[in-house]
Amino acid sequence: MTVPIILNIEAATSVCSVCLSRGKEVLALHESTGENEHSRVITVLIQRCMEEAGLDLKDLDAVAVSQGPGSYTSLRVGFSTAKGICFALDKPLITVSTLAALASAASEAAHEQDPQTLYCPMIDARRMEVYTALFDAAGNALLEPQPMVIDGSSFGTYFDRGQRIIFCGNGAEKCKMAFNTPLATFSKVKKCNATQIISQAMTAFLNKNFEDVAYAVPCYLKVPNITSARPKSS
Numbered sequence: 272m273t274v275p276i277i278l279n280i281e282a283a284t285s286v287c288s289v290c291l292s293r294g295k296e297v298l299a300l301h302e303s304t305g306e307n308e309h310s311r312v313i314t315v316l317i318q319r320c321m322e323e324a325g326l327d328l329k330d331l332d333a334v335a336v337s338q339g340p341g342s343y344t345s346l347r348v349g350f351s352t353a354k355g356i357c358f359a360l361d362k363p364l365i366t367v368s369t370l371a372a373l374a375s376a377a378s379e380a381a382h383e384q385d386p387q388t389l390y391c392p393m394i395d396a397r398r399m400e401v402y403t404a405l406f407d408a409a410g411n412a413l414l415e416p417q418p419m420v421i422d423g424s425s426f427g428t429y430f431d432r433g434q435r436i437i438f439c440g441n442g443a444e445k446c447k448m449a450f451n452t453p454l455a456t457f458s459k460v461k462k463c464n465a466t467q468i469i470s471q472a473m474t475a476f477l478n479k480n481f482e483d484v485a486y487a488v489p490c491y492l493k494v495p496n497i498t499s500a501r502p503k504s505s
Contacts, residue, residue, distance in 0.1 A: 276331055316431070339369050363476070370402065399420055
């Protein structure tokens with residue numbers, strides 16, 4: 272069987288990240304961390320990846336995109352770009368949970384042997400609110416993706432049972448002070464990255480778990496906070 276070439280797009284947060292993979296091998300990776308520039312740079316990052324690998328978009332076997340939760344605008348940019356490529360070139364579309372990908376990356380970074388250790392990815396949703404979920408060591412979801420306001424009682428049920436939780440993602444750092452227990456530890460995995468979705472994208476490809484390009488939508492979790500423009504003073 273030919274090893275699939277997949278274009279992986281991560282645009283759920285402030286990082287716009289694109290990588291090209293063959294199987295689990297990273298052929299090229301390009302990122303931008305500039306604020307509010309996803310729509311301006313994403314096609315440039317894709318072009319750089321293709322050129323670096325010496326490939327053309329028609330050589331792709333699929334496109335994988337991080338489905339969120341995260342920034343409403345950033346997710347729309349990532350999805351519209353991925354769907355546009357798939358529609359134009361008749362390529363399969365794969366979506367990967369941003370939180371599941373973060374948890375998997377934290378698990379790999381921890382080299383944790385204890386099957387009781389849990390992984391909690393957190394994406395910043397302003398103030399003390401995060402988008403979060405909870406996964407066991409095998410990657411099974413114990414809490415489905417949800418918005419959560421973090422306080423001292425958060426995840427207390429698991430801590431009371433003596434379970435260690437490794438927190439990761441860009442929302443975890445601000446929550447450190449809320450957890451007064453040695454069972455709460457914090458991963459070095461803080462930012463989202465397109466390489467994090469490769470493994471799950473590969474599994475989806477092999478299982479032919481593809482999305483309907485016309486109807487696939489991001490996982491927003493919350494209605495976007497859109498404000499009206501202020502009227503100009505006369």
